[in-house]
Each structure stands twice: as structure tokens, then as C-alpha cells.
Amino acid sequence: MPSRREFMRAGGGLLLAGGAWAVPHARAELPGPAGFSALPAGAVSAADLESLPGKVPLIKRTWRPPNYETPMAYFDQEFTPNRAFFVRYHLAGIPQIAADQWKLRIGGDTATTPFELNLEQLKHDYPVVELAAVNQCSGNRRGLFDPHVAGVEWGAGAMGNARWQGARLRDVLAKAGLTKDTLEISFDGADGPIIPSTPDFQKSIPVWKALDENTLIAYLMNGEPLPHWNGFPARIVVPGWAGVYWMKHVTSINALSKPFDNFWVKTAYRIPTNRFPIVEHFVSQMTEANEPITEILVNSIITNVTPGQAVAVGSAFEVRGLAWDSGRGIEGVEVSTDGGRSWRSAALGTDYGRFAFRSFSQAFTPVERGPMLVMARATSRAGATQPMVLIPNPAGYHHNVVQRLAINAV
Amino acid sequence: MKRLSLTLAAAVALAAGLVVAQERRVELKDAPGRAQVETHCALCHSLDYVLINSPFLDRNGWDGTVTKMIKVFGAPINADDAKVIVDYLATNYGKP
Numbered sequence: 326m327p328s329r330r331e332f333m334r335a336g337g338g339l340l341l342a343g344g345a346w347a348v349p350h351a352r353a354e355l356p357g358p359a360g361f362s363a364l365p366a367g368a369v370s371a372a373d374l375e376s377l378p379g380k381v382p383l384i385k386r387t388w389r390p391p392n393y394e395t396p397m398a399y400f401d402q403e404f405t406p407n408r409a410f411f412v413r414y415h416l417a418g419i420p421q422i423a424a425d426q427w428k429l430r431i432g433g434d435t436a437t438t439p440f441e442l443n444l445e446q447l448k449h450d451y452p453v454v455e456l457a458a459v460n461q462c463s464g465n466r467r468g469l470f471d472p473h474v475a476g477v478e479w480g481a482g483a484m485g486n487a488r489w490q491g492a493r494l495r496d497v498l499a500k501a502g503l504t505k506d507t508l509e510i511s512f513d514g515a516d517g518p519i520i521p522s523t524p525d526f527q528k529s530i531p532v533w534k535a536l537d538e539n540t541l542i543a544y545l546m547n548g549e550p551l552p553h554w555n556g557f558p559a560r561i562v563v564p565g566w567a568g569v570y571w572m573k574h575v576t577s578i579n580a581l582s583k584p585f586d587n588f589w590v591k592t593a594y595r596i597p598t599n600r601f602p603i604v605e606h607f608v609s610q611m612t613e614a615n616e617p618i619t620e621i622l623v624n625s626i627i628t629n630v631t632p633g634q635a636v637a638v639g640s641a642f643e644v645r646g647l648a649w650d651s652g653r654g655i656e657g658v659e660v661s662t663d664g665g666r667s668w669r670s671a672a673l674g675t676d677y678g679r680f681a682f683r684s685f686s687q688a689f690t691p692v693e694r695g696p697m698l699v700m701a702r703a704t705s706r707a708g709a710t711q712p713m714v715l716i717p718n719p720a721g722y723h724h725n726v727v728q729r730l731a732i733n734a735v
Numbered sequence: 736m737k738r739l740s741l742t743l744a745a746a747v748a749l750a751a752g753l754v755v756a757q758e759r760r761v762e763l764k765d766a767p768g769r770a771q772v773e774t775h776c777a778l779c780h781s782l783d784y785v786l787i788n789s790p791f792l793d794r795n796g797w798d799g800t801v802t803k804m805i806k807v808f809g810a811p812i813n814a815d816d817a818k819v820i821v822d823y824l825a826t827n828y829g830k831p
Contacts, residue, residue: 367789367828375756388758388781417779473791475800519779522809588807 355384358397358481359632360699360728362471368478379552381408386477390414391554394482400628400647403674403682404457405485407547412554413462413483413568415526415589418517422574424550424558429542433511433579437502444558447544451492454541457681458564459486459649460571463594463618466724474721481626486649486682489562491543494578495536503532503580508609510535511579511587512561512572528570529585530563531607539564539652539680542575564680565652566605567618567722569594584609594618596718602709605651620651623711624725625658625685625703634732636697641690644671647682648703654679656706660687664698664729665713671701679706691734699730761786768823775812775820776804789828797824 355372357364364372374382375393383393393412399405424444432439442450461484468478477483498510511529518525534540541562544551551557556573563570569589584590595615607617625648636642644662648655654676659668674684691697704710715726761782763769776782792800798821804810805817812820 365787365789365791367785368787371761371783371786377756380756385756385783386787387783388756390780391756393756468787475788475792475796478787518808520809520811522811523779524808592807 357468358626359630360627360730361466361469361481361726364468364480365473365478368468377412377554379408380410380412380554381406383409383412384480384482386479390417390419392477392479393554394479395485396482397626397628399485400482400626400682401645403486403647403677403684404547405487407487407549407552407555410460410485410487410546410552410555411462411483413477414516414573416516416518416523418519420515420574421553422515422558427558427576429559429575430577431497431501431579432577433501433507433581435504435507435580435582437504439501442497444544447492447497447542447559451496453490454493454538455488455490455545456539456541456562456564457486457488457677458539458562458652459484459621459680459682460562460568461485461621461649463567463569463722464720467721469724470715470717470721474719476721483568486647486677487546488548489541489543490545490548491541491559491562493538494540494542494561495538497542498535498578498580501580504582506582507532507580508583509581509585511581511585512570512575513577513579514556514560514572515574515576524588526589527585527587528572529581529587529590529610530566530570531609532580534563534566534605565620565650567594567621569618590617593720594722595720596722600716600718601723603651604707618722621649622723622725623650623653623655623703623705623709624648625701625711625728627699627701627728627730630699630730630732632730632732635735636691636732638691638694638734641688643686643688644699644701645684645686646701647684648673648701649680649682650703650705650707650709652680653705653707653709655683656704656708658683658685658687658701658703660685660689661700661702662689662691662697665700665727668702694734697732697734699732700727702727764827766823766827768819768826771816771819772823775810775816779808779810785824785828791830792824792828793830794821794825797821797829800824 386392399409465483509529561572627646658671671685671687
């Protein structure tokens with residue numbers, strides 16, 4: 326449990342290697358991503374670029390539990406490098422797990438043949454599947470809510486796209502002989518609370534989602550073992566659904582006949598019922614007032630335009646970025662340079678699969694001097710598109726408002 | 736190899752004026768209640784949680800946060816200390 330010690334020790338090893346501690350620390354103010362409402366002033370002043378062991382410098386939101394986001398520069402490509410992939414923990418007890426010590430228990434009240442497997446068995450006893458998928462924190466962009474809501478005040482980098490390789494969850498569950506009354510599948514990871522009175526972080530998903538061919542127990546990320554900070558040695562991957570379900574360091578999976586009763590399911594990670602345009606609901610956990618967050622919403626980010634940037638009249642400039650959604654796939658991205666009065670369809674880049682980041686680009690040639698307002702709006706193959714106005718919700722989820730970047734034609 | 740790349744990462748971080756991630760002391764504003772905040776809140780999380788959530792929560796907002804820490808997350812804070820903590824946060828890190 327005293328993973329605080331583990332955390333400190335992990336940091337300490339690198340300190341010795343680099344001797345960084347002898348150097349005075351100059352604090353830099355880190356503003357939030359351009360084109361959105363501002364981060365809270367306190368979040369700007371508390372942010373720093375810092376390296377966790379094995380990671381490049383990321384934007385530190387909180388030290389303990391560690392919450393670090395990916396700087397925007399890394400989103401100039403469809404795949405987010407492992408060393409730059411964001412880090413998000415709820416609880417500060419985070420053990421380092423040795424691959425040969427790790428075990429995964431499959432059980433629950435509807436599993437007729439509970440069993441345990443190790444990493445070698447997970448890798449070799451089941452068909453190997455690889456898919457590209459965006460892992461996005463439910464609260465990505467929470468810090469950009471206006472008015473602000475409490476929580477980890479993320480900018481736009483609590484997300485990443487990777488190639489996940491592993492076993493299908495359904496193939497593993499099949500060996501446990503689930504009975505027909507299985508309602509939900511719950512996950513627990515090795516990380517836990519500092520004091521026993523804090524609810525352990527566990528999650529469940531509907532059984533139909535667990536049996537989806539794309540839901541994995543992943544042990545490789547972009548062709549390498551998962552970084553410690555992203556769930557080594559194995560994590561759940563639920564493509565299209567918010568990162569909260571992608572249990573890191575997964576150690577037990579339970580098949581349940583009743584709705585899972587846990588704070589993180591019953592109370593946290595809730596959105597107002599039917600407020601958002603989503604298709605996949607977690608019906609066994611819905612109430613009249615609220616329901617669990619499930620699918621992520623269609624979204625995009627412009628990655629190459631700086632606010633205030635000067636662009637030359639008569640010369641073409643390109644607006645580039647990434648678009649993604651819950652897995653319907655991106656139908657198109659429209660780009661505007663006149664604040665949304667007119668839109669042009671951008672060219673889409675390589676399709677790495679319906680759950681992955683899709684790049685887009687669109688060239689414009691300013692015809693006269695003056696201010697321009699650049700925006701991008703993605704639409705999914707289901708017809709869902711990004712809103713111009715934020716849909717408020719108390720926990721600060723699902724921020725997919727169209728970005729607005731003011732530039733100047735000169 | 737791994738060792739080398741970690742060292743490299745640290746060297747790059749140093750060259751860029753960056754630091755290796757390790758919790759540092761958060762200098763909260765010196766006012767009555769700071770000791771209680773440092774003792775109780777920092778048991779489970781770093782104190783940058785206070786900074787990032789400022790200054791937009793009003794007294795009710797901070798009261799709700801502290802109540803959640805006690806009732807939901809099981810923080811062992813008695814009623815007197817809880818009041819001192821809410822007062823401190825609302826006064827020093829509350830909505831102006």
C-alpha cells in the first residue's frame with residue numbers, strides 16, 4: 326500500500342541519475358491551450374513541465390496522485406508516443422509491478438469456473454489483437470470550462486492515441502464460464518488509496534460492452550510494454566469509451582449479476598441523464614437524474630495555429646489538426662477562417678481505424694488584411710458534430726466545444 | 736539502454752530548465768488554518784490540488800469539497816478542523 330514511498334523512490338532514482346535536484350527550479354507559467362476559455366489562474370501558476378521516470382517532460386497538474394498532461398506539440402502526429410502519453414491517477418497508492426509477479430484473477434458471482442492467469446498466459450493462450458484507439462480522460466479540458474468546476478484542471482492534453490495490443494476481454498471471460506444472468510463486468514487495478522477509508526478505484530462496464538470484439542486486456546502500447554504510468558503490465562482498453570474504464574495495472578475482473586456498488590460507479594463519473602448526444606448508455610447504472618459517462622463525443626483540435634499569428638495576404642497557409650469520436654468514425658472536418666460564417670471541408674489523413682485520431686488539413690489564402698478567426702468542426706459518421714456552446718455539467722466532462730483561434734492577415 | 740535513456744531524459748529536462756517530477760513543498764498562503772490544511776489534506780494528496788482549484792470556488796464550493804473529502808473519501812478530520820480548513824480555503828483561495 327505505501328506506494329507513496331514507491332512513487333518517491335521512483336523519482337529518487339532518476340534524481341540520482343540526473344542530479345536534477347541540485348538545480349534551482351525556475352517556475353514557468355504555463356497557460357492553457359489556445360483558442361478556448363482560460364484555465365483557472367491557480368492552475369496556470371501551479372503547472373510545470375516535469376519528467377516522471379520514463380517520460381518526457383509533461384505538463385504537471387498534480388504531483389500526488391500524479392496527473393500529467395501531454396503538451397500540444399505531440400499532437401502534430403496521429404500516434405502519441407508512449408513517453409509523452411498523459412498520466413492520470415485517482416489515488417496515490419501506486420505500486421511498481423514486476424511482470425513475473427503479476428497475476429490476473431477472473432471471478433465474480435456469475436463466473437462458474439473462476440481462474441487466475443499470469444502475463445505469459447495472457448500473451449500466449451489467447452488470440453492477439455491490435456487496434457488503434459484514443460484514450461481520453463473524461464475530464465479532458467475541464468480547466469477550460471466557463472464557469473470553472475472543481476477537479477483536476479486539465480487543458481487539452483489529457484488524451485492520446487496508441488496502438489493497443491492484447492487479448493480480447495471476451496476470450497478471457499469465455500474461459501470463466503459466465504452464466505446468462507451476467508449484467509456487468511467489474512475491474513480492479515493494483516493502485517489503491519493511502520488510507521483504508523477511501524473507496525478503492527474500481528469500475529464496471531455493461532456485459533455487452535465487455536464482450537465487444539474491440540474491448541481488450543492490453544499488454545503492448547505502440548509495440549512496447551505499457552509504461553508504468555500507463556498501467557504496466559496490463560490494462561483494460563475500451564475503445565470509444567472514456568479513459569476511466571481503461572483500468573490500469575488490472576489485477577482482477579469480476580462477472581456480476583447485480584449492478585456494481587462502488588463510489589466510482591454509483592456517484593463519480595456521472596453526467597446528467599440524456600443531456601448528451603450519445604448512443605451507448607450504461608443502462609443498469611442509470612438513474613432519472615444522472616448516468617455514467619460512457620462514449621466520448623466527437624471532437625477536434627487545431628495543432629499548428631498560434632493565436633495572433635501573422636499570415637500573408639495572397640499566400641496559402643494550412644490549418645492542421647486531429648479529429649476523433651467514439652468509434653463511429655470521422656465523416657469530415659470543416660474549417661472556417663471567418664469565425665464560422667463559411668466552412669470548407671478539410672482533407673482527411675490516413676485512416677488508422679475508427680477509434681483512432683484522424684488528421685485533417687485545409688489550406689487558405691487570405692485575400693485581404695485584417696483579423697481572421699480560425700475554427701475546426703468535426704462530424705462523425707453518425708452525424709454528430711461539435712457544438713459552438715459548451716454543454717454544462719457539474720463534473721466538467723465532455724468538453725468538445727469548437728476551438729476559436731484569432732490570427733491576422735498582413 | 737533504458738538507464739541511458741532515462742539519464743538522457745533527465746539531461747534534456749535539465750538543459751531545458753525543467754525538473755524531474757517530484758513533489759515539492761507548496762507554499763500556501765500564511766494565514767490561520769494553514770497548518771491544518773497541510774496536516775490533513777496533504778495526507779492523501781499534494782497541495783497543488785488547492786492551487787489549481789483557485790480562485791473560483793466560493794465558500795459553499797470549498798465547504799462541499801472538504802465535506803466530500805470527509806464523507807466520501809474518508810478523511811479523518813474532526814468538525815473543528817474541518818471548519819478551520821474551509822475558512823482558510825475560502826478566505827485565501829476562494830472566489831474574490
